[in-house]
Amino acid sequence: MESLAANSKTKRCPECGVYIPIDATRCPDCKKRVGPADKHGVGRKAVNYRAYAEMALAFAVLGLFVWWFFLKG
Numbered sequence: 066m067e068s069l070a071a072n073s074k075t076k077r078c079p080e081c082g083v084y085i086p087i088d089a090t091r092c093p094d095c096k097k098r099v100g101p102a103d104k105h106g107v108g109r110k111a112v113n114y115r116a117y118a119e120m121a122l123a124f125a126v127l128g129l130f131v132w133w134f135f136l137k138g
């Protein structure tokens with residue numbers, strides 16, 4: 066029971082596997098964002114919604130540009 070309590074104070078980074086504090090939101094080693102630990106003590110990968118949004122926007126702009134280019138040409 067003692068070791069279980071000690072283990073619950075750390076979680077593993079899903080990216081590089083190092084042990085980081087349980088309440089850490091960012092890995093100090095690889096600087097990646099880390100979510101709350103799952104039942105295996107491994108931090109969940111934090112979903113970067115902003116990166117997805119920026120990627121979607123980039124594709125939208127690209128698509129619009131291609132559409133505009135062919136429409137003009």
Ligand SMILES: [Zn+2]
Nearest residue numbers: 078081092095
């Ligand atoms: Zn890491």
